[in-house]
Amino acid sequence: MAANSDIPAGIADASVDLRDTFLSTFNVLDSMKEVGIPFLAFASSSAVYGNLGEAPISEDVGPLLPISNYGAMKLASEALISAAVENWLDRALIFRFPNVIGVPATHGVVLDFVRKLRSTPNKLNVLGSGRQRKAYLHVNDLIDALVYLRENASERLGYYNIGPEDKGVTVSFIAETTVEAVAPGAGIEYGVEDRGWTGDVPRFSYDIAKIRALGWRPQLGSADAVRKAVVEIVGQEGHL
Numbered sequence: 342m343a344a345n346s347d348i349p350a351g352i353a354d355a356s357v358d359l360r361d362t363f364l365s366t367f368n369v370l371d372s373m374k375e376v377g378i379p380f381l382a383f384a385s386s387s388a389v390y391g392n393l394g395e396a397p398i399s400e401d402v403g404p405l406l407p408i409s410n411y412g413a414m415k416l417a418s419e420a421l422i423s424a425a426v427e428n429w430l431d432r433a434l435i436f437r438f439p440n441v442i443g444v445p446a447t448h449g450v451v452l453d454f455v456r457k458l459r460s461t462p463n464k465l466n467v468l469g470s471g472r473q474r475k476a477y478l479h480v481n482d483l484i485d486a487l488v489y490l491r492e493n494a495s496e497r498l499g500y501y502n503i504g505p506e507d508k509g510v511t512v513s514f515i516a517e518t519t520v521e522a523v524a525p526g527a528g529i530e531y532g533v534e535d536r537g538w539t540g541d542v543p544r545f546s547y548d549i550a551k552i553r554a555l556g557w558r559p560q561l562g563s564a565d566a567v568r569k570a571v572v573e574i575v576g577q578e579g580h581l
Contacts, residue, residue, distance in 0.1 A: 344361055344415070345411065351410040367421060370422065370425050380431060381432075382434045383436065384438060385438065388409055389437065392406075392408050395508065398546060399502070408542065431497075432497050435499065436501055437500065438483065440476065440477045442477050443569070443570050446573075451519060455575055455578050456578065458523040462527060464527055465520055468534075469531070469541075470532060473541070473544065474510065474512075475545045476508065476546060477510065477570075478503065489556075489557045490503075490555070502549050502551065505547075505562050508563075513531070515567055
């Protein structure tokens with residue numbers, strides 16, 4: 342779980358992801374080898390796939406062409422784990438997360454919108470056009486999936502997409518849901534770009550057939566996950 346999760350920070354300074362994403366993985370593996378720990382479960386990311394538009398993304402798609410330093414260092418970490426399995430590690434599972442939301446929240450679109458509305462209750466400025474569409478998974482579903490895979494996946498080196506069963510929701514939906522909860526009647530001002538920042542994947546759709554074949558399904562779709570997370574994060578930030 343230890344990694345930089347602030348993609349813009351890694352774009353501004355590539356050493357952030359080198360240090361906090363790749364070298365953290367290297368050091369964990371090095372320590373595991375030294376003390377003889379045989380199994381690793383690794384938190385990877387949909388960012389390893391790059392920008393594939395709205396095509397459903399399965400675990401065997403390729404080539405993998407990440408567009409952020411975060412995604413690049415997660416992919417490099419996956420490669421390092423693969424080599425360790427060939428060399429000395431008995432087994433590894435690699436979990437590719439989508440956009441995970443819920444509490445405690447330290448970053449992300451919902452927290453950003455809540456804090457912006459607390460600062461300027463009459464308007465919400467949104468990075469990008471609002472038409473960006475991504476899959477969102479509530480953290481409770483993520484934890485459930487991690488435990489389920491740990492108990493049911495059997496490969497020596499297994500890769501799994503974890504996500505909702507839908508194609509996601511737009512940023513405008515998230516903005517409207519947050520405004521309704523925090524500052525009803527506030528205006529929403531969108532940008533003109535098709536993405537929020539450099540390295541942002543504007544459209545994203547996961548194929549989770551592999552994990553479904555093992556018997557796991559999420560409890561919430563993207564829209565309900567967003568609604569639940571908005572309420573939770575508003576509470577975290579002291580608005581309820």
